[in-house]
Amino acid sequence: xxxxxxxxxxxxxxxxxxxxxxxxxxxxxxxxxxxxxxxxxxxxxxxxxxxxxxxxxxxxxxxxxxxxxxxxxxxxxxxxxxxxxxxxxxxxxxxxxxxxxxxxxxxxxxxxxxxxxxxxxxxxxxxxxxxxxxxxxxxxxxxxxxxxxxxxxxxxxxxxxxxxxxxxxxxxxxxxxxxxxxxxxxxxxxxxxxxxxxxxxxxxxxxxxxxxxxxxxxxxxxxxxxxxxxxxxxxxxxxxxxxxxxxxxxxxxxxxxxxxxxxxxxxxxxxxxxxxxxxxxxxxxxxxxxxxxxxxxxxxxxxxxxxxxxxxxxxxxxxxxxxxxxxxxxxxxxxxxxxxxxxxxxxxxxxxxxxxxxxxxxxxxxxxxxxxxxxxxxxxxxxxxx
Amino acid sequence: xxxxxxxxxxxxxxxxxxxxxxxxxxxxxxxxxxxxxxxxxxxxxxxxxxxxxxxxxxxxxxxxxxxxxxxxxxxxxxxxxxxxxxxxxxxxxxxxxxxxxxxxxxxxxxxxxxxxxxxxxxxxxxxxxxxxxxxxxxxxxxxxxxxxxxxxxxxxxxxxxxxxxxxxxxxxxxxxxxxxxxxxxxxxxxxxxxxxxxxxxxxxxxxxxxxxxxxxxxxxxxxxxxxxxxxxxxxxxxxxxxxxxxxxxxxxxxxxxxxxxxxxxxxxxxxxxxxxxxxxxxxxxxxxxxxxxxxxxxxxxxxxxxxxxxxxxxxxxxxxxxxxxxxxxxxxxxxxxxxxxxxxxxxxxxxxxxxxxxxxxxxxxxxxxxxxxxxxxxxxxxxxxxxxxxxxxxxxxxxxxxxxxxxxxxxxxxxxxxxxxxxxxxxxxxxxxxxxxxxxxxxxxxxxxxxxxxxxxxxxxxxxxxxxx
Numbered sequence: 001x002x003x004x005x006x007x008x009x010x011x012x013x014x015x016x017x018x019x020x021x022x023x024x025x026x027x028x029x030x031x032x033x034x035x036x037x038x039x040x041x042x043x044x045x046x047x048x049x050x051x052x053x054x055x056x057x058x059x060x061x062x063x064x065x066x067x068x069x070x071x072x073x074x075x076x077x078x079x080x081x082x083x084x085x086x087x088x089x090x091x092x093x094x095x096x097x098x099x100x101x102x103x104x105x106x107x108x109x110x111x112x113x114x115x116x117x118x119x120x121x122x123x124x125x126x127x128x129x130x131x132x133x134x135x136x137x138x139x140x141x142x143x144x145x146x147x148x149x150x151x152x153x154x155x156x157x158x159x160x161x162x163x164x165x166x167x168x169x170x171x172x173x174x175x176x177x178x179x180x181x182x183x184x185x186x187x188x189x190x191x192x193x194x195x196x197x198x199x200x201x202x203x204x205x206x207x208x209x210x211x212x213x214x215x216x217x218x219x220x221x222x223x224x225x226x227x228x229x230x231x232x233x234x235x236x237x238x239x240x241x242x243x244x245x246x247x248x249x250x251x252x253x254x255x256x257x258x259x260x261x262x263x264x265x266x267x268x269x270x271x272x273x274x275x276x277x278x279x280x281x282x283x284x285x286x287x288x289x290x291x292x293x294x295x296x297x298x299x300x301x302x303x304x305x306x307x308x309x310x311x312x313x314x315x316x317x318x319x320x321x322x323x324x325x326x327x328x329x330x331x332x333x334x335x336x337x338x339x340x341x342x343x344x345x346x347x348x349x350x351x352x353x354x355x356x357x358x359x360x361x362x363x364x365x366x367x368x369x370x371x372x373x374x375x376x377x378x379x380x381x382x383x384x385x386x
Numbered sequence: 387x388x389x390x391x392x393x394x395x396x397x398x399x400x401x402x403x404x405x406x407x408x409x410x411x412x413x414x415x416x417x418x419x420x421x422x423x424x425x426x427x428x429x430x431x432x433x434x435x436x437x438x439x440x441x442x443x444x445x446x447x448x449x450x451x452x453x454x455x456x457x458x459x460x461x462x463x464x465x466x467x468x469x470x471x472x473x474x475x476x477x478x479x480x481x482x483x484x485x486x487x488x489x490x491x492x493x494x495x496x497x498x499x500x501x502x503x504x505x506x507x508x509x510x511x512x513x514x515x516x517x518x519x520x521x522x523x524x525x526x527x528x529x530x531x532x533x534x535x536x537x538x539x540x541x542x543x544x545x546x547x548x549x550x551x552x553x554x555x556x557x558x559x560x561x562x563x564x565x566x567x568x569x570x571x572x573x574x575x576x577x578x579x580x581x582x583x584x585x586x587x588x589x590x591x592x593x594x595x596x597x598x599x600x601x602x603x604x605x606x607x608x609x610x611x612x613x614x615x616x617x618x619x620x621x622x623x624x625x626x627x628x629x630x631x632x633x634x635x636x637x638x639x640x641x642x643x644x645x646x647x648x649x650x651x652x653x654x655x656x657x658x659x660x661x662x663x664x665x666x667x668x669x670x671x672x673x674x675x676x677x678x679x680x681x682x683x684x685x686x687x688x689x690x691x692x693x694x695x696x697x698x699x700x701x702x703x704x705x706x707x708x709x710x711x712x713x714x715x716x717x718x719x720x721x722x723x724x725x726x727x728x729x730x731x732x733x734x735x736x737x738x739x740x741x742x743x744x745x746x747x748x749x750x751x752x753x754x755x756x757x758x759x760x761x762x763x764x765x766x767x768x769x770x771x772x773x774x775x776x777x778x779x780x781x782x783x784x785x786x787x788x789x790x791x792x793x794x795x796x797x798x799x800x801x802x803x804x805x806x807x808x809x810x811x812x813x814x815x816x817x818x819x820x821x822x823x824x825x826x827x828x829x830x831x832x833x834x835x836x837x838x839x840x841x842x843x844x845x846x847x848x849x850x851x852x853x854x855x
Contacts, residue, residue: 012613013619017615020622020623083607083615103611103614104674107619107622160696200696203694
């Protein structure tokens with residue numbers, strides 16, 4: 001049974017929710033609170049998996065409540081359910097909340113959204129890991145792109161194309177931009193899966209918020225170098241594979257986001273991740289080293305986070321399975337996923353010659369996809385991207 | 387003696403006395419000889435000599451006087467010439483100002499009849515001076531504004547804003563400052579063209595209004611969304627729980643006749659209720675859905691205009707604008723939409739919504755004018771074309787008469803009744819579309835309808851890949 005706490009200053013709204021969600025009474029234990037303060041008292045008495053709060057409330061408002069929840073119960077999912085229309089306030093809420101749902105929200109959509117968001121928590125076994133990932137507020141960002149974006153935005157005449165080009169080089173910045181644009185608050189009729197589109201939909205003001213809600217990742221220089229290299233390689237090679245197809249830019253975003261899991265684990269569990277990284281340098285594949293230490297790997301963490309933020313399924317799927325060519329996602333196999341898998345295999349072969357089991361894997365994947373003739377040119381593209 | 391005097395005056399007229407005096411002396415002596423005889427003259431010789439000396443002196447004296455008068459005369463002439471040149475220069479300078487001014491300058495008689503106009507009347511309004519002078523200023527003003535130009539009762543100075551007709555037949559808003567000069571029997575007037583200024587300020591007002599509506603809509607949306615949520619939730623609860631109840635209640639109708647519960651059920655017409663209650667709940671849910679949709683559309687529509695350009699899904703915007711404008715359209719026209727898949731377009735906030743709304747409302751008005759009492763058809767299409775995105779709004783209205791086709795985008799041009807249109811709609815729409823580097827055109831068949839085309843450039847979001855290093 002999932003334990004869900006609703007907070008809203010309007011009693012009829014809480015009554016309505018309790019009635020409309022009645023069909024799910026066997027899956028959810030629901031509690032209702034009329035103020036933020038009361039919600040905190042309830043949480044002190046019993047644990048909750050999810051808090052769903054209104055934004056504007058007298059006394060403690062939604063932002064303050066969720067910030068407090070994040071600090072004290074980091075693994076609890078934080079969701080906003082609001083009729084809020086003020087953009088700036090909504091963007092601030094998105095940093096502290098995992099998701100933003102707009103009133104009116106049908107009960108089925110509410111239930112499905114919460115269940116999908118909970119998949120990540122279900123995946124993370126230890127409370128330590130759960131707290132680390134769910135309690136994440138500022139997204140880790142690579143030092144180079146972070147500094148470049150900061151500098152670009154300090155120029156008031158900067159254009160969106162420049163900003164988009166910088167955001168396109170960093171998993172953290174790109175993830176935040178896509179999270180904002182895909183949140184229900186933004187109210188777009190369709191999901192946005194490419195970084196340039198996300199930046200152009202958001203505009204400069206929101207991009208400044210993207211920058212403020214990320215923090216430079218502090219880690220082993222060899223890890224940072226590898227991240228920068230792999231990110232560039234995966235994004236470029238993935239998009240090149242689907243060149244000329246409308247999915248090329250989606251593949252680029254998917255490739256870029258593959259290492260988000262590594263960055264989040266390294267940012268939140270630095271000392272532990274340092275040992276993982278040493279194991280990897282000594283020859284274990286990164287995923288194996290991660291599983292040994294955390295019981296999960298960066299693919300799952302990355303995909304879980306994207307799912308938590310309501311990312312388009314095609315991105316969640318590609319990130320989740322970029323190292324698992326045989327795994328079948330819930331949405332079947334997509335060309336974007338295949339592209340990312342091949343790109344990841346090419347990169348890994350070039351840099352992990354000692355893990356001999358993986359040598360030749362790119363050939364296998366390419367054969368399976370009927371892309372063998374292009375393998376050589378992709379390899380050189382990978383080298384160039386680095 | 388008369389001829390004598392004539393003789394004496396002669397040299398004064400002829401020239402310098404000194405040079406002619408021997409001849410004058412001779413003439414005098416000859417005349418004297420004729421009157422008195424030669425002998426007598428000899429006797430009178432001393433007297434004659436005195437006379438001649440006196441005559442000489444008189445000559446000399448008058449000659450001096452003449453010279454000084456002549457000198458003074460010349461002096462005055464020079465001075466006059468100088469002052470005349472200066473005056474000419476002054477006049478030329480004033481005239482240059484008069485002609486150079488971009489304002490409409492004119493001098494009229496006290497009754498408003500034009501006496502003089504400057505070149506601006508030709509440059510700005512297109513009239514030749516000859517077409518204006520002699521006519522009344524008011525003849526060129528909008529009939530409604532002519533009263534303001536009645537300067538017969540003008541005390542001293544007055545200011546008035548009037549619409550002036552150009553030679554091409556368009557209208558300009560002109561602010562006249564007139565002042566009356568009783569002594570010269572004239573009114574001097576300066577007309578400043580405030581058309582653009584007015585247009586800009588009206589557009590600003592329009593933008594401010596929209597901003598205020600946007601804020602209001604956002605506030606209302608926030609307030610309304612909460613009750614929509616719980617009315618919807620309660621309706622959903624009723625629907626589901628009534629399904630459960632139906633299973634139980636249907637059994638009552640199947641009880642053996644004579645059973646008390648069955649009788650009670652028949653009394654309240656249970657079978658009918660079981661059929662109708664779900665319909666009532668469906669209706670409630672549909673209504674709530676529509677209210678929610680409208681609030682969302684209104685919020686999107688009133689999206690504040692921003693200097694920054696961000697992407698907009700035009701089909702979504704069109705659908706939203708149609709929702710907002712529903713009330714304006716539904717009584718006069720059936721609305722057909724045909725949306726093609728579109729790439730997002732860069733735009734300033736919700737300003738394009740304003741363009742679509744203006745086109746839709748114009749279409750509705752054209753239809754209402756063409757077939758009062760019957761419904762026409764408005765077709766809204768969107769297409770992704772190689773050169774950009776094309777939105778068209780077609781109506782089955784009156785069509786635009788050939789004669790005014792080149793004028794419909796002019797500010798303040800309107801064919802609608804007073805109070806119905808500001809004449810700003812299409813001008814504003816054109817300004818907005820041009821701000822987006824697009825174009826606004828139309829095709830029209832009189833009596834059959836008009837189609838407006840909005841073409842907008844596609845956003846160039848294709849990334850220039852950058853090295854990550």
